[in-house]
Amino acid sequence: YEEYIFADVRKRHDLAFAWLYQEYVYANGYLSILDPNKKKDFTKYDDTLCRLLEYLQEKPDQRDGLFSRLLTSAPLITDNALLVLKRYCQDETRSYLGMNTLRDLIFRRMNMREKFLDILLDFTHNENISVRNNAIRIAKSLHDKEEFKQPIERHALQFLKHLTAAQPPEALFGEDKKASTIPSDTWTEDSIRLCLPLYLSLMPSNHHLIQPLATIYTAVNGDIKRVILRVLEIPVRGMGMNSPELLKLVENCPKGAETLITRIIHILTEQAPPSPALVEKVRDLYHKRVSDVRFLIPVLTGLDKKEIISALPKLIKLTQPVVKEVFNRLLGLNTSSETSHASPILPFELLIALHQISSEECELKTVMNAATLCLNERAIYTHDVLAIVIQQLVDINPIPVLFMRTVLQALSFYPKMVGFVMNILQRLITKQAWKQARIWEGFIKCCQKTRPHSFPLLLQLPPPQLKHVFQTAPELRDGLIRHIRSMSMAQRSLIPSSMLTVIEDNSENVAPEIRIQTIPTTTSSMEQ
Template structure:
């Protein structure tokens, strides 16, 4: 107290005097100094430290730290927030980077000598004053918070104000300070982590994004030496994200879902197995949540390892674990994931994992009528045998989806099935009844979809495929329909079509269910098909002309004009 009084009344001491005083205090044993002399020395020392220009000499002499500790101890003997303490605080804050150790020395002296109530009250003033004085991006603030012996609870309010808005000039420093406190001060870890987690679901996206990045990096242990701290942070971050996922999937507004989901998705980026809960909960989610998930998920899947996503997807489709039942219908989210992975592979000229194609194809039949939908995104990556095997499942799709699937097969580079091979395989499929069968209408739609892809199924491809079809035994049910469609879509293929019809006639097509279609095709091809009519057995020719009297009139007119070119049997049927 006497030294403080001396300090307040003593005249300024030159810098050299301060250094000398420092030397005297540090070099003389306490027992050798009388009480009066000690008071005089402390008074001179205080005045020297508060004098402008004293500190450089003390720093050079290595005495500045010792004198900071002496001043801090001296200040701790004064009444709380007295004039002396106020003067010392202003002295420290005038050059905080050079004098922050004085504040620390003072805080430690208070912490050792007084009650926690007095310490907290003083620390509150010290830190609030420092917070106000420092620039918004000054890391000295963080350094002091990490080095203080104890932090008053009011610090949390200062930190909260720093990160209250994306427009706050202290936002970046506030977030990193929360991170450092959570990582390095065990007692403050829960409070700082909870505030960061709260920010991860804030209403402002510019505030959420940096908060999420910090939490994810902390949970991954980046820059953290203590394994225990990482475990605590990771456990709390994952449990909080799971709570937010549950709330997001139940959200009735897309804005709420979009606010709650990003933290979970960001953690999935480090732990792809977390996708399982998202896939399992999707079908029961609100419409708003489903729309939001489908909007956000592709961005995540573009960066996850394909093998990890494959494992999660196949487990979901198989119904693993037991608590997650296998999908009985084409769920939008796994389908979306498959499309994203396929597009990602196509963009880089690569392929999807073999385990994914094999796994999905192995599940197609078990997934029933909707199983083919899961195979569609993977069609460009199948081999020929896999493509043939999946065709029946594709034919169970709706017409629009079926058309899309066949287009994917046809336009793949290179296609797993050449166009003529695809047409041939479609004709080899037999329409059957029952859920597992191939509907006739779907077969018709599939062949028509192929014919409509004129850039791929050219005239040459169609006629080449049909040349193989007309040699099959038994003749496929759609043979005549495909020939007619070829003739309609490619009028200049008439000559090739006549050759196909001639082959069918040689194979006694009248003895099959195709005969009606054959006669219709010949009638459409008149007059090119006259020779085919003349080549029919009399009974079949008579029946054909009975159903197409217009053709009979044309043949009669031709036979009268060129009687010598018409077979005798045909003339008899024509009544000539």
């Protein structure tokens, strides 16, 4: 009848089950009336069970669940049958049903529950992602039940602690893993990742697990730290920024876990504005324990304007990509309408604050680079915004060193601002800009760039300053002479003789056709 059953096990599964139970009865010696002392022999039973399982394993159609039914109904599950089950679970096309079978066995076979649970948990570190995810799916569902919480967490923590060892544990490279990862004396990214998935998957519903993770993080090497930082996103998002355990971790940041905390805060604030509770914890951490300004970046929009301005000198000293991120957050760039949050500092206020950073707080070049990053955001720093910035900067005394650089950049971006810039240059003359070397240097460059619009302004300079302009930019003399020659006689007569002396002081080097020979040298009405 064996051949008859195996000819079509699916249609004759009732016979197959009866056959298996018969072999179990024989193995137990229940029918051995003549020799009651005969030892139990499950060899035939084991062979029958494994043959049936292997037959069902080889057949692709598993919709009737016969493989699972056979295992859950078998009177005894032998070690060899477990090996068949493990192979079944490792087949990614069957792992879903295989893990479900393990779950059913865990619930139904109390005497073997621990063994089945160990097999399931072992699969949560399998190299095959489909196998691993199916095992984690079942482990998470079991973890919701009180009787399984401790053993599952204990297993997850055990593998997390493996990361503190000098080399990966043999448990990652067992024969039944079928891992392509070759056993190694050193940690690789693949072996590091295999220790983490179960633990991380439990965190969103079990927030207390974040604390041991931080402790382990402080004890591992840099390579392992980097992998941990890369795989944190999903579990941390699942916890959310209002998690008491996360807030507690931020508040009591373990020494050596600073980069972990920073990464966690970044993840929490990438898609949502920082909560008041998170801002408060980060603020306290920064002011009382860890004065690393990078902690503030994720919660910048939750700080007040004064705090942001105070932190700017430190923030702009960071690497350019980080500074770019700072400005993106403050200017509301790269955020959707759902996640955007009103910045406590307006764009024009930010640029003005950068100009007011002193050389004692930060090198000039660093401030220049930061200001340029802002100005390059043309959609934010429009013609009108830059006009407000320049108008307010020119009223500061002393005028900020980078003022004229910003004026020149604004003019380069928006040439139609030339009329506005001429008014600013006129203000600079009244403020005696030549008393500040950098401002005066920028003034002359601006006059060069805006000619012929700047020629009337040059005539408003005191003679000594005009002479210095010509010494710095000789080409402005020729242009100014042409401008004067285009003026009416009445207009020329208003030019003081002292000014004309400066203008013609180098007239031998001026082309004959543009010399001011026709300008009267008599005392003008302005000199009377």
